């Protein structure tokens with residue numbers, strides 16, 4: 001077995017040290033990006049703001065200057081020496097341009113390569129990725145002119161984070177709300193991730209299952225779903241189409257991932273079998289309950305009642321079933337929670353379940369396994385095994401994808 005010795009647990013933001021050039025345009029949603037600047041600078045991301053004239057009518061440049069700790073750029077013809085060539089130099093010093101909120105007007109100008117103010121000229125002169133977050137009235141968004149501009153922008157290689165739907169500032173309801181920060185953050189992170197899972201459909205299971213005894217009680221386990229969710233998030237960042245089938249967990253569904261919520265092992269099996277038909281990679285990180293109560297009691301079992309014994313019935317082993325009916329070209333990965341003999345246990349499971357890789361979790365240490373942010377796993381496949389160091393679950397997930405790509 002080979003071991004990769006890590007020295008410290010990396011829990012740093014994937015955006016740490018990057019520089020974001022934030023272009024704010026004239027929408028009422030401009031106030032929301034003040035919070036985004038705070039979120040970015042808290043992760044040691046440099047933020048420089050440029051504003052259109054209309055944006056200044058909504059939020060003072062002072063707000064953005066104070067939050068970013070940097071000069072705010074507004075005027076194309078500013079004569080201050082440091083701002084003289086801002087339309088060229090600003091993007092040279094940045095890793096990404098984020099335009100948020102992006103009005104219909106700004107999108108129209110960018111879609112047609114106009115350069116009639118500082119923001120549009122900077123974008124035209126830039127050689128770095130541009131991410132656009134539209135925000136506007138729903139009729140403006142659905143107007144064919146705006147729709148064509150959005151298509152044009154995507155054709156020009158700009159990344160568009162789709163606007164959310166809901167109550168709009170104008171009192172109407174529909175699509176047009178500034179997208180939520182979580183999705184914008186994921187889009188930014190994905191720009192700095194290898195896009196090596198593009199074109200792959202990946203099915204991931206996560207969390208525990210709950211096996212009901214009566215209307216109030218169930219059998220379950222300590223799985224938090226954090227490892228499976230980290231796998232889903234990182235696969236989406238690397239360009240995969242991801243379906244996550246999750247048992248009950250206290251985690252938000254990851255952005256840009258199709259998440260299906262299930263409760264019992266039988267429900268999980270049904271969804272997995274359906275979704276596995278066209279999957280390229282299946283990773284079963286869920287801690288599926290091995291048993292369920294044989295008889296579900298429709299009425300609550302009373303403290304003084306007679307039903308003190310719980311008869312159990314074995315649940316189907318979903319992974320073993322997938323292993324038995326293998327489809328050529330589909331990579332199958334299982335997890336194992338072990339307290340000792342990691343490699344030996346992993347190798348047994350690899351054979352018994354007929355899979356390509358087993359990820360063995362160490363469950364005894366307080367920094368690994370259930371409900372913690374870090375993990376230490378051993379990867380066991382046909383050609384050998386690799387012990388990864390203690391890493392954050394997100395970093396562990398990325399190392400698992402790196403390994404799967406070598407299989």
Ligand code: C5P
Pocket residue numbers: 205265284285286287288289290315316317318319320333334335336337349
């Ligand atoms: O057999 P064991 O529970 O140790 O194997 C763990 C692996 O098998 C995990 O990948 C888990 O998701 C999967 N599993 C399953 N169905 C079960 C039990 C476990 O798919 N009923």
